[in-house]
Amino acid sequence: MTLxxxxxxxxxxxxxxxxxxxxxxxxxxxxxxxxxxxxPLGAAVTAAxxxxxxNPYAAFLISALAGAAxxxxxxxxxxxxxxxxxxxxIIVMTGLYTVNYRIAGMANVPLFGSETAFDNEWINQIxxxxxxxxxxxxxxxxxxxxxxxxxxxxxxxSGMLLRATGDNERLVTTLAKDxxxxxxxxxxxxxxxxxxxxxxxxxxxxxxxxxxGTGTVVICLASVIIGTSVFKNARxxxxxxxxxxxxxxxxxxxxLAMNLGLETTDMKLIMAVLFLIILIVTxxxxxxxxxxx
Amino acid sequence: xxKNMIAILMAAAVLMTGCASSGSGxxxxxxxxxxxxxxxxxxxxxxxxxxxxxxxxxxxxxxSLDNCREGFLQGLAEExxxxxxxxxxxxxxAESSTEYANQIAxxxxxxxxxxxxxxxxxxxxSCYNAAMNTDIPVIYTAITDPVAAQLANEDGSSVxxxxxxxxxxxxxxxxEMIRELLPEAETIGIIYTTSEANSESAxxxxxxxxxxxxxxxxTVGISTISEVSLAADTLLAKVDCLNxxxxxxxxxALPTILDKANAQGIPVFGSEIEQVRKGCLAAxxxxxxxxxxTTGKMAAQILKGEAEASQLPYESIADxxxxxxxxxxxxxxxTIPESAQERxxxxxxxxxxx
Numbered sequence: 001m002t003l004x005x006x007x008x009x010x011x012x013x014x015x016x017x018x019x020x021x022x023x024x025x026x027x028x029x030x031x032x033x034x035x036x037x038x039x040p041l042g043a044a045v046t047a048a049x050x051x052x053x054x055n056p057y058a059a060f061l062i063s064a065l066a067g068a069a070x071x072x073x074x075x076x077x078x079x080x081x082x083x084x085x086x087x088x089x090i091i092v093m094t095g096l097y098t099v100n101y102r103i104a105g106m107a108n109v110p111l112f113g114s115e116t117a118f119d120n121e122w123i124n125q126i127x128x129x130x131x132x133x134x135x136x137x138x139x140x141x142x143x144x145x146x147x148x149x150x151x152x153x154x155x156x157x158s159g160m161l162l163r164a165t166g167d168n169e170r171l172v173t174t175l176a177k178d179x180x181x182x183x184x185x186x187x188x189x190x191x192x193x194x195x196x197x198x199x200x201x202x203x204x205x206x207x208x209x210x211x212x213g214t215g216t217v218v219i220c221l222a223s224v225i226i227g228t229s230v231f232k233n234a235r236x237x238x239x240x241x242x243x244x245x246x247x248x249x250x251x252x253x254x255x256l257a258m259n260l261g262l263e264t265t266d267m268k269l270i271m272a273v274l275f276l277i278i279l280i281v282t283x284x285x286x287x288x289x290x291x292x293x
Numbered sequence: 294x295x296k297n298m299i300a301i302l303m304a305a306a307v308l309m310t311g312c313a314s315s316g317s318g319x320x321x322x323x324x325x326x327x328x329x330x331x332x333x334x335x336x337x338x339x340x341x342x343x344x345x346x347x348x349x350x351x352x353x354x355x356x357s358l359d360n361c362r363e364g365f366l367q368g369l370a371e372e373x374x375x376x377x378x379x380x381x382x383x384x385x386x387a388e389s390s391t392e393y394a395n396q397i398a399x400x401x402x403x404x405x406x407x408x409x410x411x412x413x414x415x416x417x418x419s420c421y422n423a424a425m426n427t428d429i430p431v432i433y434t435a436i437t438d439p440v441a442a443q444l445a446n447e448d449g450s451s452v453x454x455x456x457x458x459x460x461x462x463x464x465x466x467x468x469e470m471i472r473e474l475l476p477e478a479e480t481i482g483i484i485y486t487t488s489e490a491n492s493e494s495a496x497x498x499x500x501x502x503x504x505x506x507x508x509x510x511x512t513v514g515i516s517t518i519s520e521v522s523l524a525a526d527t528l529l530a531k532v533d534c535l536n537x538x539x540x541x542x543x544x545x546a547l548p549t550i551l552d553k554a555n556a557q558g559i560p561v562f563g564s565e566i567e568q569v570r571k572g573c574l575a576a577x578x579x580x581x582x583x584x585x586x587t588t589g590k591m592a593a594q595i596l597k598g599e600a601e602a603s604q605l606p607y608e609s610i611a612d613x614x615x616x617x618x619x620x621x622x623x624x625x626x627x628t629i630p631e632s633a634q635e636r637x638x639x640x641x642x643x644x645x646x647x
Contacts, residue, residue, distance in 0.1 A: 006399030006423075097516055101487060108490035110418055110443035112452060132426060205395050207418040210488035212391040219392065251396075258400050264388045265354075 011248030012143040018247040020193030021220035033089030037096030038191040040213035042198025044104040047208035056117040067195020068188040075184030109208040116203040223247035229282035344379040348401035352413035353389040356567040360581035368589020398423035430602035433457030434588040437491035449606040456605040463613035467577040468506040482532030486542040487514040521546035535561040569616040614638040
């Protein structure tokens with residue numbers, strides 16, 4: 001049971017990140033590597049706020065804003081300085097390493113002595129029987145809120161333009177809108193969500209570690225691809241829901257692999273193969289080939 | 294769509310079971326043994342009838358940390374808790390990833406072992422966090438500063454159901470030894486990884502202590518292993534000797550550093566036995582196996598119910614030992630004083646590549 005709760009907790013946290021990556025990877029078609037930096041950025045900001053006795057829920061919000069600023073930087077570098085998408089992400093990700101270190105002040109900041117969103121007077125009032133679920137409940141509330149807000153945003157005029165930017169930039173231009181601005185907005189929202197995920201993760205694991213961002217982009221993309229591929233034909237399901245489920249599914253695979261006594265060294269290859277299988281099995285081959293020709 | 298799902302799940306299952314069996318077949322005795330002994334847990338009971346399960350979460354694959362783990366099991370064995378007899382060990386390695394460290398922690402806790410042993414700081418923090426709402430005690434080792442990691446209070450007492458051992462470096466003794474071996478040296482260089490909390494606190498200690506021994510300190514911080522080479526070039530141009538910490542990343546790149554330093558005839562000092570074996574001139578350092586043994590004995594006390602983890606203050610090894618490598622000294626043309634040679638608890642006459 002603890003294992004299932006653990007999988008859901010971790011899966012939903014990475015689900016928040018995956019929602020962010022969904023915007024860049026699926027909607028904007030922008031391979032964004034900023035996430036490796038904005039994920040620990042959210043955690044660093046949170047560590048700085050929470051250790052000073054700041055409100056842990058406010059830390060969620062401030063982290064998201066910091067992440068949005070990082071995303072906007074990537075966008076500005078790409079759009080205004082005309083740097084290629086991958087490189088723009090790499091530049092910001094690299095710079096964020098220093099920024100994160102400066103914000104946190106140390107390479108490893110423990111939060112065992114501080115109030116977090118999962119452990120404070122207010123949340124500890126819940127009945128004893130539910131105590132082991134309280135972390136999961138808070139995470140679920142945040143994840144669902146993010147998903148619903150994102151769904152609502154995508155229905156607004158700005159959201160429609162964002163989707164159009166990814167599908168057909170010219171259409172956006174003919175509507176007398178600037179597709180560059182839309183890209184910057186998309187990247188800001190995306191990295192805001194990733195940093196929010198970092199904030200939740202930092203408070204859940206109760207420490208900030210400078211190296212915690214390594215490989216985030218892979219986890220995010222895996223979740224997005226698993227989610228959107230597996231539920232591709234489920235028209236009734238929103239893509240955002242599919243992405244969150246994809247993240248939980250990915251986490252479940254990792255947990256299962258560990259439980260079977262697999263070496264962590266073997267894990268990456270297994271994930272890569274699993275990844276490939278999912279892509280092959282779910283691919284609508286005729287269409288794919290034409291798309292990629 | 295349903296068919297696809299089933300196909301994916303089946304493929305995943307086949308893949309994982311396939312790899313699982315090959316993994317244990319590859320001679321990784323801990324996993325093989327734990328599988329075997331969990332299958333016949335009831336038969337694996339010692340004379341006093343008690344049998345235990347311990348989950349071990351190790352943060353990285355690393356000589357010193359491996360030694361810690363071995364020592365830990367040795368320490369337990371000395372107290373009559375022997376792996377494969379009355380002890381089942383579930384060992385997991387996080388491959389230097391906090392993501393895996395978290396996953397491993399919740400995985401271990403879900404198995405409700407009698408104790409979790411966490412090796413290195415991030416693993417200890419995630420295990421303590423995961424086990425916080427359970428009654429599973431956590432014992433840690435190889436943490437330089439348990440107070441800074443918030444796993445112990447200022448006075449050394451425990452913050453919760455957790456205790457362990459610290460691998461705090463004997464900084465002053467190391468400096469004294471360097472002075473003894475290199476009476477002329479003025480500048481010591483240290484390469485460290487900015488993301489490693491252990492190294493940060495060690496650097497602070499060195500900074501505070503170098504002056505007393507007439508040295509100045511030059512440090513270069515790196516963020517990934519790929520920067521080690523450049524950092525070594527930078528430092529070697531301005532120092533009389535290099536000094537290594539127990540920094541995981543730098544230790545992994547030790548061959549690069551030794552290669553560059555040897556080319557310029559600059560001695561490199563280590564911080565523990567493994568580094569001296571591999572070609573550092575000398576180290577006034579810890580024996581991680583001994584540290585593990587101490588940890589194992591503490592663990593045995595807790596398992597047998599003689600003590601509570603929350604009541605035991607963390608321990609560090611008081612005595613350091615001098616390790617020398619005479620082959621390195623010969624290559625560098627350095628004569629090691631007799632007093633040091635006599636004092637050394639282990640002297641290597643050759644450089645081992647392993």
